[in-house]
Amino acid sequence: MPPKRRNAQPVQNGGQRGPDVADVLILGAGAAGLMCAREAASKGLSVVLLERGPVPGRKLAVSGGGKANFTNRAVSPKDYHCDGSRGNAFCAPALKGFTPEHMLRLVQEWNLPFEERTHGQLFLTVSAQRLVRALTDDCRKHGCVIACGTTVTAVEALADGFSVQTEGGSWHGKALVLALGSPAWPQAGGGGAGYRLAEELGHNIIAPRAVLAPLRLNSDSPLLDLTGISLPVGVTLGQHCWEDDLLFTHEGLSGPAALKASLYWAEGAAITLNFLPEQDVAALMDAPQAGKQTPRALLARLLPQRLVDTLLPEETARRKVAELSRAARVAIVEAVQRHAVTPQATAGLKKAEACSGGVNTDEVDPKTMRSLLQNNLFVVGELLDVTGLLGGYNLHWAWASGMAAARELARSATARAAAPATD
Ligand SMILES: Cc1cc2nc3c(=O)[nH]c(=O)nc-3n(C[C@H](O)[C@H](O)[C@H](O)COP(=O)(O)OP(=O)(O)OC[C@H]3O[C@@H](n4cnc5c(N)ncnc54)[C@H](O)[C@@H]3O)c2cc1C
Structure with missing residues (x-):
């Protein structure tokens, strides 16, 4: 006899209850879980999605400033x-x-308008809530049950599937997909349950770290006086270099340039900022017409005055360029184009768009997201130790990994159905 669902909460699917034993139980109705559910249900599998939040896709709804990159x-x-x-x-x-x-085709099918911004980033021009609705509508159209307000507390592998305990009862599925995300941005449902449940099923977790987060500076950093200034900068951190916009805040550094730095930054590491990535400041000072100017005036044509005054050493800022020693000129170039700053910390999980770390990818099949340790278990989305850069890559990973798992679930169901009966 298959195990039965006991004392399960009423589910939000037009009053419809889930099957006693679903073909697929998906834990977490975020971007990855919804995409996986939509695809698996469209292939005829019975799918139940368990979500602890009051509604699905809360993180997706706030992504990209509400416009989902x-x-x-x-x-x-x-x-x-x-x-x-x-x-x-x-x-x-x-x-x-x-x-x-593939994703663009879906977005077009759903009639969701979008635009391309810098660095190839594709954003909706309408609320990200519309994307959540398109996914959930598709899920429900294919008969998928979405049980919101259902917090998963424990999972158990059985001989013929999985039993999942929630605060309102237990659910059973032949296959289980962990799509529980990361602890980043707890305001929109981020939490560490996925790590704990994956460990209960035998997986190892690479220690998570808040990333794609602003960087805090020491309280005596002169850069803290620059709150509100935003400008394009070059960033070098270890072997990584990039150019993007930096925003000074009352706590430190933010904007895409800093968020990206948080992915590669480790405690104690210095980040090198180039405030004029398109210019050669040494050559600017060597130009004949520059000699009569002060470096302060010369640079204020290219950078905000407040920034110039913070960067330039007081004793050289107001002297004529022609009067400066070679060492003084080098110090100016260093301050403007090789400005080393050592953050104190990242701004933490509450302000992080993602977590690095998660389920060790060595324990998961890269084609199908199938666990290599546990039969019929799949791990998708940010719960895996896969972290994208800023620019739409994390959502794309949620779609791609959710889709890979769904296709494999459909393929193995078809293979099982086609196999000759053994008795
Ligand atoms: C503010 C912000 C903006 C972002 N903007 C972008 C962007 O524009 N582009 C981009 O590519 N990426 C962006 N990201 C990152 C991206 O949103 C995530 O990487 C992506 O949503 C992860 O999807 P997921 O399905 O793996 O996890 P999630 O979307 O976090 O889904 C996991 C789900 O599991 C549920 N859950 C957790 N614990 C339990 C439990 N015990 N029982 C039941 N359910 C549970 C959660 O409530 C949640 O709904 C942003 C992130 C944040 C925080």
């Missing part, structure tokens, strides 16, 4: 960071199976 024109493994032994090569098969063009 839902993918990027160009997505490849190099846009991701994984600590597992395969590194970001782990992402390649899933990204190949579900590309930005």
